[in-house]
Amino acid sequence: MKRQSASRPQGPEDFYADHEEYSRQVLGDADFPVYGVDRASRGGGVHRADPAPGGESAPSSGDAEVAEGSQDSDALAEYEFRSGELGWVEVRSGDWSSAEGPYVTVRTYRPGTDADRLPELEDVVEDERDRVFEQLGIDEGDGPGSVRALREWITVEGEPRAVQIHEDRARDEGRARSADRELAEAVSEAVSGVEPGAEESRGGAAESRRKPVWAGRLRVDGITVTVTGRGVPPGGIELKRIEDFERYILGRTDLMRKLAAQQARRVALEERELPPVVGLEAHRAVVEHAVRESLAIAAQIRDDRPPRVPRRSRGEAAAVRWEAAVRQQMKLASESRDEAGESITTMVNHLTRLAQQADWAVGTPEGRAAVEEVVRYTAFASEVPSLPAQRAWTRIWSDGTRNATGAQEAWLTAWEQWRVERTQH
Structure with missing residues (x-):
């Protein structure tokens, strides 16, 4: 399977030129129609605003206008090969630089694509929220939020077609917390002693910033098309076959340049001045987010969902x-940068593995004590009560025996012995 993406662009001009040429070849050889937003139609779609008397924009009914000064574009986003054949093509239209939109993504699948190979619409919505996070640094919160299933109409080459819509919008404050929130609070309490609900106001604020995003899937002459939108209703979309891909290819290059320039303006992290850290706060924060991420991914896999790292655990903040x-x-261990990086890696993997293997490791007094001892052993090489377990993990990690059954059992046995002795005192 081969996949091309513009989400993390880097490279000189010859890199862009090579991508353009390869994309022309791929799309020129496409043996199925590919759909995109009809920007010319005034009956619906995503448009730039037309000048009105007095210099103001005059939006037409049902349209989503792209504001002056926005980063409006039509761009090839991604395509994927499966078993040597072009599997799908995705294009995007609108203002990529605004979480308000309007912005529309259209993915066209090869005829005959199995339904079980299509992503759930909920995951398609999360892909769009991922895009906003990766390109704009805006975290709209992990879904799902308040979800509605709607029956709408999208016009395809002048013909209205029914489409089932999955809409995800901000939840009202006071609604029951999601399973993800409860899991996050349990982990937070386990590693930092924060009581459940202490982050409710902060989480509620994040939810209030979430923007409505929708995704729908329709069939067009035997071809499956998935449409995602923000800032424009489904009825405001009109699709048509793309006859000339050149503006999408050049739009992709332009977007890649802008994202690369945006990345280049950032000061290297190692050179930045960060807020001061007291004691072991930074160690605990890394552990908290790593354990939360690990358990969230494990839960997704159990639910037969694609594993997706929570956005709060990705990007700049992470x-x-x-x-x-x-x-x-x-500073605390008098280690070099490389040595310190390896120490933090060992610590994080130790505690994420323990959270996965021991049911007492999250949300219990023993779990909180285990975190503190691992952190102190990492920073100070302290003679903590769980020293046999610490040394067992060090052997597992340094010897490359992370999956060896005997070594794993010895490590877990050492932790269980520590837990039993702790409860007896």
């Missing part, structure tokens, strides 16, 4: 957390 922990480890 990198800053890690850098802060490495710097503090260098």
Whole structure:
């Protein structure tokens, strides 16, 4: 399977030229029609605003207008090969630089694609929220939020077609917390002693910033088309076959350049001045987010869902957390940067594995005590009561025996012995 994406662009001009040429070849050889937003139609779609008397924009009814000064574009987003054949093509239209939109993504699948190979619409919505996070640094919160299933109509080459819509919008405050929130609170309490609900106001604020995003799937002459939108209703979309891909290919290059320039303007993390850290706070923060992420992914896999790292554990914030922990480890343990990085890696993997293997490791007094002892052993090489378990994990990690049954059993046995002795005192 081969996949091309514009989500993380880097490289010189010859890199862009090579991508353009290869994309022309791929799309020129496409043996099925590919659909995109009809930007010319005034009956619906995503449009730039037309000048009105007095210099103001005059939006037409039902249209989503792209504001002046926005980063409006038509761009090839991705395509994927499966078993040597082009499996699908995705294009995007609208203002990519605004979480308000309007922005529409259209993915066209090869005829005959099995229904069980299509992503759930809920995951398609999360892909769009991932895009906003990766390109704009805006975290709209992990879904699902308040969900509605709607029956709408999308016009395809002048003909209205029924489409089932999955809409995800901000939840009202006071509604029951999701399973993800409850899991996050349990982990937070386990590693930092924060009582459940202490982050409710912060989480509620994040939810209030979530923007409505919808996704729908329709069939067009035997071809499956998935449409995702923000800032524009389904009825405001009109699709048509793309006859000339050139503007989409050039639009992709333009987007890649802008994202690369955006990345280049950022100061290297190692050179930044970070907020001061007290004691072992940075170590605990890295552990909290790593354990939360690990358990969330495990839950997704159990539910037969694609594993998706929570956005709060990705990107700039995650990198800053890690850098802060490495710097503090260098200071407390008198280690080099490389040594400190390896120490933090060993610590994080120790506690995420323990959370997966021991049912007492999350949400219990024993779990909180285990975190503290691993952190102190990492920073100070302290003679903690769980020292046999610490040394057992060090052997597992340094010897490359992470999946060896005997070594794993010895490590877990050491932790169980520590737990039993702790409860007896």
